[in-house]
């Protein structure tokens with residue numbers, strides 16, 4: 119192999135690497151970086167809370183069915199309760215909802231949904247559950263009300 123061929127080969131490899139780099143870089147730009155609301159460092163998508171300072175985004179319920187449809191409830195309280203009578207965080211005038219039907223408790227950076235002894239049960243993604251740690255996108259059903267659990271900012 120002559121020197122000219124060798125240089126050509128090296129330039130060729132360098133070009134391919136450069137194109138690969140540009141493709142990878144442009145791919146990375148499509149996903150917006152998630153910044154910590156506390157220390158403003160970049161958070162990886164798998165983190166449910168900032169590993170630097172412990173900050174966690176406030177989760178919310180986006181109601182999609184029932185009397186609360188199109189409303190959003192920020193889960194800022196330690197305990198959020200859902201039921202048919204006054205005193206609950208969310209009051210649902212629905213005969214299928216028990217007086218104290220369900221509760222969502224904040225545990226560190228997790229949100230735990232629990233059936234508080236309801237008559238008709240609590241459903242997550244179509245399954246009746248006594249208790250469950252909620253994840254992004256879970257669909258919660260209580261009586262005739264459905265809400266999506268969201269925790270991304």
Ligand SMILES: [Zn+2]
Nearest residue numbers: 154157168171
């Ligand atoms: Zn942080």
